[in-house]
Amino acid sequence: MLLTLFESHTHFFLSMFQKMILTKIISNTLSLHKKQLIEWLPAVRYFSSPTNPLVNVDVNDKSGIAVVTMNRKPVNGLSLELFEAMSKALDDLENNRIRGAILTSSCPTVFSAGLDLNELYQPDKKRFKAFWTTFQDVWLKLYGSSFPTAAAINGHAPAGGCFLAISCEYRVMCPDYKIGLNETRLGIIAPIFLRASMRNTVSNREAEKALTLGTLYSTEDALKIGLIDEIAIYKVKAIERCENFLAQFNNVSSIARSFTKRSLRQKDLEELENCREEDFNIFWSNLIEPSVQKQIGDYMQSLKKK
Ligand SMILES: CCCCC/C=C\C/C=C/C/C=C/C(=O)SCCNC(=O)CCNC(=O)[C@H](O)C(C)(C)COP(=O)(O)OP(=O)(O)OC[C@H]1O[C@@H](n2cnc3c(N)ncnc32)[C@H](O)[C@@H]1OP(=O)(O)O
Secondary structure (H helix, E strand, O other): OHHHHHHHHHOOOOOHHHHHHHHHHHHHHHOOOHHHHHHHOOOOOOOOOOOEOOEEEEEOOOOOEEEEEEOOOOOOOEOHHHHHHHHHHHHHHHHOOOOEEEEEEOOOOEOOOOEOHHHHOOOOHHHHHHHHHHHHHHHHHHHOOOOOEEEEEOOEEEOHHHHHHHHOOOEEEOOOOEEEOOHHHHOOOOOHHHHHHHHOOOOHHHHHHHHHHOOEEEHHHHHHHOOOOEEOOOHHHHHHHHHHHHHHHHHOOHHHHHHHHHHHHHHHHHHHHOOHHHHHHHHHHHHOOHHHHHHHHHHHHHHHHO
8 A cells, every 4th residue: 555655656756866765764664675675666767768770669758658669671570689679678678667568560560470580591500599599588578577568469470479479468459460379380399488478378278279270360360269358440549558458557556566477477487497598409409400491491482472
């Protein structure tokens, strides 16, 4: 109660100095360790991210909500550089204690086409290792973020695109697009952390069906199975609906919310934390199989011939 009041009334006005004093007073009063208390304090400093051409972060000073826009034309293929930019943006958001984040895309009809197939085809081991490790980092930071997250899916979201959306806590999608985890259709085995996000979103039975069949769902069918939460007619509306979802947390203690989220997702996060190297080794050895390489190469050709 004390904390909720404290958060709602001080959100915009505290200076860093006041925050230090308050930290001292409250930590003395409640006999809390300073690090624990800092987690409770509201955001007081908003920022605009230094421009990165691949990821734009726009924080609304009033709501404290950040819109994170992926901007790698033509289809937001998830390359090492895009993952690095996302990883950095997620660190900045965490450090600046924003109220929530909305992930979206600047491509008019594609949220993200998933992993950049050029990273998977005839890969160089050193680069692929950096790529895979950064992919893992992005998932750990997005799925485990202390702030609430939502995805405004303004276009197709196959494979890695769907994976980013389901790592968020809420999804609003525009009509007439496709979303799903189609990895098995490409001869690729969904990695451990991707399976965790899917199980956390739809029922275990739907997750099993969707992953083994590699189904790409229409927006309407995705809503039916709970893969998305709402449909919005176009991107601006999708962002608005995500903002409405995030605004609901204004009346909830941020410490209670973030601890609860963390405890629900902890097992999945630890599962990957404990086997990052093994996860890489499994994927690397599968990826360089000649049959898998041929399948990826043929698939890339088929996309170009369209
Ligand atoms: C056992 C093996 C272990 C291997 C481990 C590896 C990974 C495992 C786990 C990870 C999970 C994630 C996996 C993935 O994400 S794999 C990527 C899967 N993605 C797809 O299947 C989507 C492919 N793309 C499309 O279906 C369509 O492009 C689209 C997204 C529906 C958009 O259609 P649209 O008509 O608007 O655009 P185009 O198709 O004309 O595409 C424009 C342009 O972009 C190129 N392109 C498309 N997708 C990708 C991509 N993923 N990577 C790189 N390039 C892509 C396409 O070829 C066109 O290029 P052009 O030169 O012709 O302009």
